[in-house]
Amino acid sequence: MSRFSKPLIALALATIPFFVLVGTTSTVTVNGQIASDSRFNIGGLIMALIGLAIVFGVLRPSAPRDPARKSIAAAAGLLCLVQIANSIDLIRIEPLDWVMPDRHLPELQYSGLAENDYIYLSNKSPDFYRRTLTREKGKILGQAMQHRVYADLCHGGRYRADLVRAEQLPDYFDATERAEIERLASIAAENAPTECSRTMSNRLMGPAVDELNRQMDLFDRLEAEYLELAG
Known part of the structure; x- marks a missing residue:
């Protein structure tokens, strides 16, 4: 057996529970918001304790003096302590979130307008358009402003919509119309969430993005009608 076998086994015992949960989880939701989210990884706790026992054996004074072996064991011991805290939910570490930070977000469903999807107008005058x-x-x-604010606050600026397209103002809008657009947008921006939550992420980074994409496509169709009418 390699002289590094025991410290590497301890390291593995401390690492595996970050990816495998053998225990219980509990989520309490109040008014659509997650009020508490707890978990207890009994498997991780047991593995970390076994890892610590191995580490103590490697680091005991009577053990062979092997700096490299003891260094790996010391690192494994620290990781075992972190794993114990993680397993009893004193801290929350999910390495998969570092690689796939948005993996819990719902998939986007919108794929395009149907042929009969339009904003129907009762008045076909250019002014009404x-x-x-x-x-x-x-x-x-x-x-778009709500999405930008929330994505910057809670998702590291990872946008799920084409905000450049959403924020682009056609040249035909005059100063009065542009001011009205800014006024309407500012009302929505003022209502942007100031805190992160799983429920809010599921809405603003999921269905709200689908709705934004659909609204942009509807706008483009209405704009095409107007430009054709205006000649």
Whole structure:
């Protein structure tokens, strides 16, 4: 057996429970918000304690003097202590989140408009088109601002929508219309969440993105109608 076998086994015992849960989890939801989220990884606790026992054996004064072996054992011992805290939920470490930070987010469902999806107008005058386009662009810009604020706050600036497209204002909007768009968008931006939560992420980074993408496509169709009408 290699002289590094025992410290490496201890290291493995401390590491595996970060990826494998053998225990219980409990989530309490109040008004759609997660009030508490706890877990107890009994398997991780047992493995970490076994790892510590191995480490103590390697580091005991009567053990052979082998600096490299003892260094690995010391590192394994520290990791075992971290694993104990993680297993009893004193701390929460999920290495998979470092590699796939958004793995818990819902998949986006929107894939495009149907042929009969339009914003139907009762008045087909150019002025009414412009008022509707102004209102819709204000909504789109507001949704985009909410998404940007929340993604920056809670998801490291990883956006799930084309915000450049959402924030682009066509040249045909005049100063008054642009001011109205900014006013409508600012109302939505003021209501952007200031705290992170799993429930909020599931909404703003999931269905809300689908809705934003759909609204942008609807806007493009309405804009095409207006430009054709305006000549």
